[in-house]
Amino acid sequence: MIRTFIAVELPDKFIPEIKKIGSALDMPGIKLVEPEQVHITLKFLGDIKESDVDSILSALSQINCRQFEAKIKEVGVFPKLAYIKVIWLGAEGNFDVLHDEVERVLSLFKFEKDHHFSPHATLARVKQLRDKSLLLGNLKKLEHIDLGMMNVGSILLKKSTLTPAGPVYETLGEIRLKD
Template structure:
């Protein structure tokens, strides 16, 4: 089985700008820079045949490249407990356009639609038992004006997530270029996802 998601990877320069934000709170499991990304669509577990269909559908997406800027810091909470700390993304119509293209491509591969509203972000930390550090409010206020350098987005990526006791490892299966004309996807694993490894 393949646990898949589609995302925009971040350049090293932006990852370096995020690094100073990752610290100063107890109880936080900070994300490694290697797994930071902007999720376009979490897919979940599929078999090899569906993974192949997804790859082919994504490879047919034709969308323009664009520029992004990360900005602001916020959190997700449930039942009054903060479980995720994240950095947001400045308004970017072409990012929304790409997300819609990805959604349509996945529907053609019989992947169920995502019911949740799309809120692009980069996860910084997760809290197993909620954020109970008394400095959390001060941390949010101190970093609320964070703004990254603008960076170009010239591709998007199909990732396979491997779960383990030490956390998730994300394997890049295929990368798809963004531009105005026709193009072929660049396969990072030496072949289509379904044949990259045994299912």
């Protein structure tokens, strides 16, 4: 079994800004995502059989969604400021249509449906926060950040291997969206 998810990768041009954001969030109790690994998860599939990879990629190739421009901006939190577990970078664009198409083409596989999809890229996970007021102050400074535009031209089926140093991602396949 392999742990998998479907993602949109952020372009390398955003890495320097993600590193700057990370340095503002880097404090005890916060586990940062490596800037090169920050991505938008369209759907977490969980554990699948390796033998299912080709049929999942084949299903994903049936997605009916055109390429689109997306804006990457704003830093926020889940579930709420009073109880922060995840710090994220916002994504605006045709992600709801793309997510709905992913759900549609994968419905035969009986994956659990995502009922509250919110396009974002996880920047950090909060483990045990020691200085909440410092974090809240830094989040306030970052909330209106704007990294700019990107083209969403493909989606990736990714394998995630959990290690003590953090997850290691491997691309199992790429599906291009329609022009």
